[in-house]
Amino acid sequence: MGVEIKVEGLTKKFGSQMIWNDVTLTLPAGEISVMLGPSGTGKSVFLKTLVGLLKPDAGSIWINDRDLTRLREHDLYEVRKLFGVLFQDGALFGSMNLYDNVAFPLREHTKKNESEIKRIVTEKMELVGLAGAEGKLPGEISGGMRKRAGLARALVLDPEILLIDEPDSGLDPVRTSYINQLFIDLNAQIDATFLIVTHDINTARTVPDNIGLLYHKHLAMFGPREMLLSSEEPVVRQFLNAQTIGPIGMSEEKDADELAQEQGQELPPLPPIALQLQTSDGTRRRAERPAGEWCRENGVVPPPGSFMSKNAGVPGVSQHTAHTEHAEPERAVS
Numbered sequence: 001m002g003v004e005i006k007v008e009g010l011t012k013k014f015g016s017q018m019i020w021n022d023v024t025l026t027l028p029a030g031e032i033s034v035m036l037g038p039s040g041t042g043k044s045v046f047l048k049t050l051v052g053l054l055k056p057d058a059g060s061i062w063i064n065d066r067d068l069t070r071l072r073e074h075d076l077y078e079v080r081k082l083f084g085v086l087f088q089d090g091a092l093f094g095s096m097n098l099y100d101n102v103a104f105p106l107r108e109h110t111k112k113n114e115s116e117i118k119r120i121v122t123e124k125m126e127l128v129g130l131a132g133a134e135g136k137l138p139g140e141i142s143g144g145m146r147k148r149a150g151l152a153r154a155l156v157l158d159p160e161i162l163l164i165d166e167p168d169s170g171l172d173p174v175r176t177s178y179i180n181q182l183f184i185d186l187n188a189q190i191d192a193t194f195l196i197v198t199h200d201i202n203t204a205r206t207v208p209d210n211i212g213l214l215y216h217k218h219l220a221m222f223g224p225r226e227m228l229l230s231s232e233e234p235v236v237r238q239f240l241n242a243q244t245i246g247p248i249g250m251s252e253e254k255d256a257d258e259l260a261q262e263q264g265q266e267l268p269p270l271p272p273i274a275l276q277l278q279t280s281d282g283t284r285r286r287a288e289r290p291a292g293e294w295c296r297e298n299g300v301v302p303p304p305g306s307f308m309s310k311n312a313g314v315p316g317v318s319q320h321t322a323h324t325e326h327a328e329p330e331r332a333v334s
Protein backbone atom coordinates (compact mmCIF):
# COMPACT_ATOMS: atom_id res chain seq x y z
CA MET A 1 0.00 0.00 0.00
CA GLY A 2 1.31 3.43 -0.98
CA VAL A 3 2.46 6.05 1.46
CA GLU A 4 1.60 9.72 1.74
CA ILE A 5 4.23 12.30 0.82
CA LYS A 6 3.87 15.63 2.55
CA VAL A 7 5.86 18.47 1.03
CA GLU A 8 6.15 21.65 3.11
CA GLY A 9 7.66 24.95 2.01
CA LEU A 10 10.04 23.28 -0.42
CA THR A 11 12.43 25.63 -2.22
CA LYS A 12 15.10 24.81 -4.77
CA LYS A 13 17.74 27.07 -6.30
CA PHE A 14 20.75 26.42 -8.50
CA GLY A 15 23.19 29.15 -7.48
CA SER A 16 21.19 32.36 -7.71
CA GLN A 17 18.59 30.79 -10.07
CA MET A 18 15.36 30.16 -8.18
CA ILE A 19 13.64 27.06 -9.62
CA TRP A 20 10.59 26.99 -7.34
CA ASN A 21 9.82 28.55 -4.01
CA ASP A 22 7.70 27.47 -1.04
CA VAL A 23 6.03 24.44 -2.63
CA THR A 24 3.53 22.85 -0.24
CA LEU A 25 1.36 19.88 -1.19
CA THR A 26 0.36 16.39 -0.07
CA LEU A 27 0.47 13.46 -2.44
CA PRO A 28 -2.25 11.25 -0.94
CA ALA A 29 -1.37 7.61 -0.28
CA GLY A 30 -2.28 5.30 -3.14
CA GLU A 31 -3.54 8.08 -5.40
CA ILE A 32 -2.31 9.13 -8.83
CA SER A 33 -1.13 12.72 -9.09
CA VAL A 34 0.10 14.52 -12.17
CA MET A 35 2.49 17.50 -12.17
CA LEU A 36 2.20 19.92 -15.05
CA GLY A 37 3.99 23.10 -15.97
CA PRO A 38 5.57 24.92 -18.87
CA SER A 39 9.03 23.70 -19.96
CA GLY A 40 11.79 24.61 -17.59
CA THR A 41 9.58 25.21 -14.54
CA GLY A 42 11.41 22.51 -12.63
CA LYS A 43 9.15 19.46 -12.80
CA SER A 44 12.05 17.03 -13.25
CA VAL A 45 13.96 18.85 -10.51
CA PHE A 46 10.92 18.34 -8.27
CA LEU A 47 10.93 14.55 -8.90
CA LYS A 48 14.66 14.33 -8.26
CA THR A 49 14.27 16.32 -5.04
CA LEU A 50 11.48 14.02 -3.83
CA VAL A 51 13.65 10.94 -4.26
CA GLY A 52 16.61 12.65 -2.57
CA LEU A 53 18.84 12.95 -5.66
CA LEU A 54 18.83 16.75 -5.25
CA LYS A 55 18.87 18.64 -1.97
CA PRO A 56 16.34 21.45 -1.50
CA ASP A 57 17.44 24.83 -0.15
CA ALA A 58 14.55 24.96 2.30
CA GLY A 59 11.48 22.98 3.34
CA SER A 60 10.63 19.40 4.25
CA ILE A 61 9.52 16.18 2.59
CA TRP A 62 7.70 13.99 5.11
CA ILE A 63 7.34 10.26 4.46
CA ASN A 64 6.33 7.91 7.29
CA ASP A 65 7.07 10.66 9.86
CA ARG A 66 10.62 11.15 8.59
CA ASP A 67 11.83 14.29 6.90
CA LEU A 68 13.82 13.15 3.86
CA THR A 69 15.67 16.44 3.63
CA ARG A 70 17.24 15.89 7.07
CA LEU A 71 18.30 12.26 6.65
CA ARG A 72 21.89 11.11 6.56
CA GLU A 73 23.03 9.28 3.43
CA HIS A 74 22.60 5.82 5.00
CA ASP A 75 19.00 6.49 6.14
CA LEU A 76 18.20 8.15 2.84
CA TYR A 77 19.37 4.98 1.09
CA GLU A 78 16.82 3.02 3.12
CA VAL A 79 13.95 5.44 2.39
CA ARG A 80 14.84 5.42 -1.31
CA LYS A 81 13.86 1.74 -1.39
CA LEU A 82 10.26 2.93 -1.12
CA PHE A 83 10.60 4.60 -4.52
CA GLY A 84 10.46 3.31 -8.06
CA VAL A 85 11.50 5.85 -10.64
CA LEU A 86 10.88 5.82 -14.37
CA PHE A 87 13.11 8.41 -16.05
CA GLN A 88 12.20 9.95 -19.39
CA ASP A 89 14.26 7.64 -21.61
CA GLY A 90 13.75 4.54 -19.46
CA ALA A 91 17.46 4.89 -18.46
CA LEU A 92 18.21 1.34 -19.54
CA PHE A 93 21.74 -0.01 -19.87
CA GLY A 94 22.28 -0.31 -23.63
CA SER A 95 24.60 -3.31 -23.42
CA MET A 96 22.26 -5.43 -21.24
CA ASN A 97 19.22 -7.28 -22.49
CA LEU A 98 15.84 -6.42 -21.01
CA TYR A 99 15.95 -9.32 -18.55
CA ASP A 100 19.25 -8.15 -17.06
CA ASN A 101 18.10 -4.52 -17.04
CA VAL A 102 14.95 -5.41 -15.10
CA ALA A 103 16.88 -7.76 -12.79
CA PHE A 104 19.51 -5.09 -12.05
CA PRO A 105 17.95 -3.51 -8.90
CA LEU A 106 17.30 -6.98 -7.44
CA ARG A 107 20.93 -7.99 -7.95
CA GLU A 108 22.19 -4.65 -6.61
CA HIS A 109 19.93 -4.16 -3.61
CA THR A 110 18.79 -7.60 -2.46
CA LYS A 111 20.29 -10.96 -1.63
CA LYS A 112 17.72 -12.88 -3.67
CA ASN A 113 18.95 -15.93 -5.54
CA GLU A 114 18.66 -16.24 -9.32
CA SER A 115 15.52 -18.38 -9.26
CA GLU A 116 13.72 -15.79 -7.09
CA ILE A 117 15.00 -13.04 -9.37
CA LYS A 118 13.68 -14.93 -12.39
CA ARG A 119 10.23 -15.24 -10.82
CA ILE A 120 10.05 -11.51 -10.06
CA VAL A 121 11.46 -10.37 -13.42
CA THR A 122 9.05 -12.65 -15.29
CA GLU A 123 6.11 -11.36 -13.26
CA LYS A 124 6.96 -7.68 -13.83
CA MET A 125 7.71 -8.19 -17.54
CA GLU A 126 4.29 -9.83 -17.90
CA LEU A 127 2.66 -6.99 -15.97
CA VAL A 128 3.93 -4.42 -18.46
CA GLY A 129 3.21 -6.62 -21.49
CA LEU A 130 6.81 -7.52 -22.33
CA ALA A 131 6.73 -11.28 -21.82
CA GLY A 132 8.88 -12.88 -24.51
CA ALA A 133 11.05 -9.79 -25.06
CA GLU A 134 13.54 -10.64 -22.29
CA GLY A 135 16.43 -11.32 -24.66
CA LYS A 136 16.13 -8.07 -26.63
CA LEU A 137 18.60 -5.21 -26.28
CA PRO A 138 17.20 -1.70 -25.62
CA GLY A 139 18.43 -0.59 -29.06
CA GLU A 140 16.34 -3.27 -30.76
CA ILE A 141 12.94 -2.20 -29.41
CA SER A 142 10.55 0.74 -29.80
CA GLY A 143 10.40 3.78 -27.49
CA GLY A 144 7.14 2.51 -25.99
CA MET A 145 8.70 -0.86 -25.19
CA ARG A 146 11.71 0.86 -23.62
CA LYS A 147 9.37 2.86 -21.37
CA ARG A 148 7.59 -0.31 -20.34
CA ALA A 149 10.91 -2.05 -19.65
CA GLY A 150 11.91 0.96 -17.51
CA LEU A 151 8.59 0.63 -15.73
CA ALA A 152 9.15 -3.10 -15.08
CA ARG A 153 12.53 -2.22 -13.60
CA ALA A 154 10.96 0.49 -11.43
CA LEU A 155 8.52 -2.14 -10.11
CA VAL A 156 10.84 -5.00 -9.12
CA LEU A 157 11.47 -3.76 -5.58
CA ASP A 158 7.69 -3.39 -4.99
CA PRO A 159 7.77 0.40 -4.56
CA GLU A 160 5.26 2.25 -2.43
CA ILE A 161 5.87 5.38 -4.45
CA LEU A 162 6.25 5.52 -8.21
CA LEU A 163 7.73 8.65 -9.80
CA ILE A 164 7.36 8.84 -13.55
CA ASP A 165 8.98 11.54 -15.68
CA GLU A 166 7.24 12.30 -18.97
CA PRO A 167 6.09 8.80 -19.86
CA ASP A 168 4.56 10.14 -23.08
CA SER A 169 7.67 11.85 -24.47
CA GLY A 170 8.45 10.38 -27.86
CA LEU A 171 5.34 8.20 -27.90
CA ASP A 172 2.51 8.42 -30.43
CA PRO A 173 -1.03 9.10 -29.08
CA VAL A 174 -2.09 5.44 -29.24
CA ARG A 175 0.96 4.23 -27.31
CA THR A 176 0.45 7.07 -24.84
CA SER A 177 -3.10 5.79 -24.30
CA TYR A 178 -1.81 2.27 -23.71
CA ILE A 179 0.75 3.43 -21.17
CA ASN A 180 -1.89 5.57 -19.42
CA GLN A 181 -4.13 2.52 -19.19
CA LEU A 182 -1.18 0.59 -17.78
CA PHE A 183 -0.73 3.21 -15.03
CA ILE A 184 -4.39 2.96 -14.03
CA ASP A 185 -4.26 -0.85 -14.00
CA LEU A 186 -0.97 -0.86 -12.09
CA ASN A 187 -2.30 1.57 -9.53
CA ALA A 188 -5.23 -0.78 -8.92
CA GLN A 189 -2.89 -3.75 -8.55
CA ILE A 190 -0.03 -2.37 -6.47
CA ASP A 191 -1.82 0.53 -4.74
CA ALA A 192 1.32 2.69 -4.77
CA THR A 193 1.35 6.48 -4.68
CA PHE A 194 2.00 7.74 -8.22
CA LEU A 195 3.41 11.07 -9.35
CA ILE A 196 3.55 11.53 -13.11
CA VAL A 197 5.19 14.51 -14.79
CA THR A 198 3.66 15.13 -18.18
CA HIS A 199 3.07 17.69 -20.91
CA ASP A 200 0.20 15.69 -22.35
CA ILE A 201 -3.08 17.45 -21.63
CA ASN A 202 -5.10 14.38 -22.49
CA THR A 203 -3.18 12.40 -19.85
CA ALA A 204 -3.55 15.21 -17.32
CA ARG A 205 -7.30 15.49 -17.89
CA THR A 206 -8.19 11.80 -17.76
CA VAL A 207 -5.65 9.81 -15.72
CA PRO A 208 -4.98 11.39 -12.31
CA ASP A 209 -6.86 11.74 -9.07
CA ASN A 210 -5.00 15.02 -8.45
CA ILE A 211 -3.34 17.65 -10.62
CA GLY A 212 -0.61 20.15 -9.77
CA LEU A 213 0.69 23.02 -11.87
CA LEU A 214 4.12 24.59 -11.47
CA TYR A 215 4.36 28.05 -12.98
CA HIS A 216 6.62 31.04 -12.58
CA LYS A 217 8.73 29.59 -9.76
CA HIS A 218 5.86 28.45 -7.58
CA LEU A 219 3.07 25.89 -7.32
CA ALA A 220 0.10 27.64 -8.92
CA MET A 221 -2.42 25.03 -7.75
CA PHE A 222 -2.64 21.44 -6.54
CA GLY A 223 -5.82 19.51 -5.84
CA PRO A 224 -8.38 16.99 -7.03
CA ARG A 225 -8.74 16.60 -10.82
CA GLU A 226 -12.25 18.03 -10.86
CA MET A 227 -11.12 21.10 -8.93
CA LEU A 228 -8.51 22.05 -11.52
CA LEU A 229 -10.60 21.09 -14.54
CA SER A 230 -13.42 23.36 -13.37
CA SER A 231 -11.08 26.17 -12.29
CA GLU A 232 -11.38 29.64 -13.80
CA GLU A 233 -7.97 30.63 -12.42
CA PRO A 234 -6.26 32.11 -15.53
CA VAL A 235 -2.99 30.12 -15.49
CA VAL A 236 -4.69 26.82 -14.67
CA ARG A 237 -7.42 27.41 -17.21
CA GLN A 238 -4.97 28.35 -19.95
CA PHE A 239 -2.65 25.41 -19.34
CA LEU A 240 -5.29 22.70 -18.94
CA ASN A 241 -7.09 23.86 -22.04
CA ALA A 242 -3.97 24.40 -24.16
CA GLN A 243 -4.88 28.00 -25.02
CA THR A 244 -2.75 30.94 -26.15
CA ILE A 245 -4.95 33.50 -24.38
CA GLY A 246 -3.83 33.88 -20.77
CA PRO A 247 -0.82 34.82 -18.66
CA ILE A 248 1.54 32.13 -20.04
CA GLY A 249 3.55 33.36 -23.02
CA MET A 250 5.97 31.70 -25.42
CA SER A 251 8.84 32.27 -22.98
CA GLU A 252 6.99 31.97 -19.69
CA GLU A 253 5.13 35.12 -18.59
CA LYS A 254 3.58 37.57 -21.05
CA ASP A 255 4.52 41.21 -20.65
CA ALA A 256 2.04 44.02 -19.94
CA ASP A 257 1.69 44.96 -23.65
CA GLU A 258 0.86 41.42 -24.67
CA LEU A 259 -1.71 41.12 -21.89
CA ALA A 260 -3.24 44.49 -22.80
CA GLN A 261 -3.74 43.28 -26.38
CA GLU A 262 -5.77 40.36 -25.06
CA GLN A 263 -8.11 42.56 -23.04
CA GLY A 264 -11.72 42.10 -24.11
CA GLN A 265 -11.00 38.87 -26.00
CA GLU A 266 -13.54 36.29 -25.03
CA LEU A 267 -12.23 32.99 -23.70
CA PRO A 268 -13.84 29.86 -25.06
CA PRO A 269 -16.05 28.15 -22.46
CA LEU A 270 -14.44 25.48 -20.29
CA PRO A 271 -14.74 22.11 -22.04
CA PRO A 272 -16.69 19.31 -20.33
CA ILE A 273 -14.79 17.29 -17.74
CA ALA A 274 -14.24 13.83 -19.17
CA LEU A 275 -14.76 10.67 -17.18
CA GLN A 276 -11.60 9.46 -15.49
CA LEU A 277 -9.89 6.49 -17.10
CA GLN A 278 -10.85 3.25 -15.36
CA THR A 279 -9.17 -0.13 -15.04
CA SER A 280 -9.32 -2.36 -18.10
CA ASP A 281 -10.83 -5.29 -16.18
CA GLY A 282 -13.43 -3.21 -14.36
CA THR A 283 -11.90 -3.57 -10.92
CA ARG A 284 -12.12 -0.44 -8.80
CA ARG A 285 -9.05 1.46 -7.70
CA ARG A 286 -9.00 2.30 -4.01
CA ALA A 287 -8.52 5.99 -4.84
CA GLU A 288 -11.34 6.08 -7.37
CA ARG A 289 -14.21 8.47 -6.63
CA PRO A 290 -17.60 8.67 -8.31
CA ALA A 291 -17.64 11.08 -11.24
CA GLY A 292 -18.71 14.57 -10.15
CA GLU A 293 -18.32 13.87 -6.43
CA TRP A 294 -15.78 16.64 -5.79
CA CYS A 295 -17.94 19.18 -7.69
CA ARG A 296 -21.07 18.14 -5.79
CA GLU A 297 -19.37 18.26 -2.40
CA ASN A 298 -17.88 21.66 -3.10
CA GLY A 299 -20.90 23.28 -4.71
CA VAL A 300 -19.10 23.69 -8.04
CA VAL A 301 -21.14 23.50 -11.23
CA PRO A 302 -18.97 21.65 -13.74
CA PRO A 303 -18.93 22.74 -17.39
CA PRO A 304 -22.03 21.55 -19.28
CA GLY A 305 -21.72 18.02 -20.67
CA SER A 306 -19.23 16.93 -17.99
CA PHE A 307 -18.85 13.26 -16.99
CA MET A 308 -20.62 12.01 -20.10
CA SER A 309 -17.69 10.82 -22.19
CA LYS A 310 -14.11 9.66 -21.99
CA ASN A 311 -13.00 12.29 -24.46
CA ALA A 312 -10.70 14.80 -22.78
CA GLY A 313 -12.81 17.54 -24.34
CA VAL A 314 -9.95 19.73 -25.56
CA PRO A 315 -10.05 20.51 -29.30
CA GLY A 316 -7.48 18.46 -31.16
CA VAL A 317 -6.96 16.04 -28.30
CA SER A 318 -7.39 12.41 -29.21
CA GLN A 319 -9.91 10.10 -27.62
CA HIS A 320 -8.84 7.27 -25.36
CA THR A 321 -8.94 3.70 -26.48
CA ALA A 322 -11.95 1.76 -25.27
CA HIS A 323 -11.97 0.28 -21.80
CA THR A 324 -14.46 -1.31 -19.49
CA GLU A 325 -16.90 1.01 -17.88
CA HIS A 326 -18.14 0.89 -14.35
CA ALA A 327 -21.76 1.08 -13.45
CA GLU A 328 -21.23 4.67 -12.30
CA PRO A 329 -23.87 7.08 -13.62
CA GLU A 330 -22.52 8.97 -16.60
CA ARG A 331 -24.91 11.89 -16.32
CA ALA A 332 -23.93 15.49 -16.27
CA VAL A 333 -23.71 16.99 -12.82
CA SER A 334 -25.24 20.38 -12.53
Ligand SMILES: Nc1ncnc2c1ncn2[C@@H]1O[C@H](COP(=O)(O)OP(=O)(O)OP(=O)(O)O)[C@@H](O)[C@H]1O
Residues within 6 Å of the ligand: 014, 019, 037, 038, 039, 040, 041, 042, 043, 044, 045, 046
Ligand atom coordinates in the same frame (compact mmCIF):
# COMPACT_ATOMS: atom_id res chain seq x y z
N1 LIG B 1 21.79 19.91 -11.97
C1 LIG B 1 21.41 21.13 -12.38
N2 LIG B 1 22.23 22.19 -12.24
C2 LIG B 1 21.86 23.43 -12.62
N3 LIG B 1 20.65 23.72 -13.17
C3 LIG B 1 19.81 22.70 -13.35
C4 LIG B 1 20.13 21.37 -12.96
N4 LIG B 1 19.07 20.55 -13.25
C5 LIG B 1 18.13 21.37 -13.79
N5 LIG B 1 18.55 22.64 -13.85
C6 LIG B 1 17.78 23.80 -14.34
O1 LIG B 1 16.55 23.82 -13.64
C7 LIG B 1 15.51 24.30 -14.50
C8 LIG B 1 14.33 23.33 -14.47
O2 LIG B 1 14.72 22.15 -15.14
P1 LIG B 1 13.73 20.88 -15.27
O3 LIG B 1 14.42 19.90 -16.17
O4 LIG B 1 13.34 20.42 -13.93
O5 LIG B 1 12.47 21.54 -15.99
P2 LIG B 1 11.15 20.81 -16.50
O6 LIG B 1 10.01 21.60 -15.99
O7 LIG B 1 11.21 19.35 -16.17
O8 LIG B 1 11.31 21.05 -18.06
P3 LIG B 1 10.76 20.18 -19.32
O9 LIG B 1 9.27 20.24 -19.23
O10 LIG B 1 11.29 20.96 -20.51
O11 LIG B 1 11.34 18.79 -19.20
C9 LIG B 1 16.14 24.49 -15.88
O12 LIG B 1 16.44 25.86 -16.04
C10 LIG B 1 17.40 23.66 -15.80
O13 LIG B 1 18.40 24.19 -16.63
